[in-house]
Amino acid sequence: MTKKDLKIVFFGTPDFAVESLRRLVEEGYNIAAVVTAPDKPAGRGRSLQMSAVKQYALEAGLPVLQPEKLKDPAFVEQLRGIGAQLFIVIAFRMLPEVVWTMPPLGTFNLHGSLLPRYRGAAPIIRAVMNGDPRTGVTTFFLKHEIDSGDIIDSRAIEIGPDENAGS
Numbered sequence: 001m002t003k004k005d006l007k008i009v010f011f012g013t014p015d016f017a018v019e020s021l022r023r024l025v026e027e028g029y030n031i032a033a034v035v036t037a038p039d040k041p042a043g044r045g046r047s048l049q050m051s052a053v054k055q056y057a058l059e060a061g062l063p064v065l066q067p068e069k070l071k072d073p074a075f076v077e078q079l080r081g082i083g084a085q086l087f088i089v090i091a092f093r094m095l096p097e098v099v100w101t102m103p104p105l106g107t108f109n110l111h112g113s114l115l116p117r118y119r120g121a122a123p124i125i126r127a128v129m130n131g132d133p134r135t136g137v138t139t140f141f142l143k144h145e146i147d148s149g150d151i152i153d154s155r156a157i158e159i160g161p162d163e164n165a166g167s
Helices: 015-026 052-059 073-082 123-129
Strands: 007-012 030-035 040-042 047-049 086-090 107-111 134-141 151-158
Touching: 007 015, 007 073, 015 030, 015 052, 015 086, 030 052, 030 073, 123 134
Parallel strands: 007 030, 007 086, 086 107
Antiparallel strands: 040 047, 107 134, 134 151
16 A cells, blocks of 8 residues: 555644644645644634644645534544544544544554653643653554553653753
């Protein structure tokens, strides 16, 4: 199966997820759809703001799905109709089993920590706050318990003394 034959649905919302999506697109992978959080009111004017992932997806001409509820039968059927073989999740909500078990090649997540340390939300911030000397990313296949599936790979980086979560 080639990159073009492999249909992927990408799930993500913040800036942290954008670079991975960009890389997949630039490498020629077939991103059949992008799922991201619904637009939310922000700022003084409370105008609707798109997620960073949605902004990039629209620039790249990718179809965008923004379900309010991930268990909504209409969304599940829409997702099933795409016929993706693989789902990739980066900085997104916890997926219900009906969603993450859908693709035949599975669903994997890129998590911003060296698992099993800092499961759940805000792992980078927690590593910096706790003074950890290093952090990294881990890819793993999803299963029932949050951030606990079979690890595919991990990469560590040092945290410099003057670095913050943004850097």
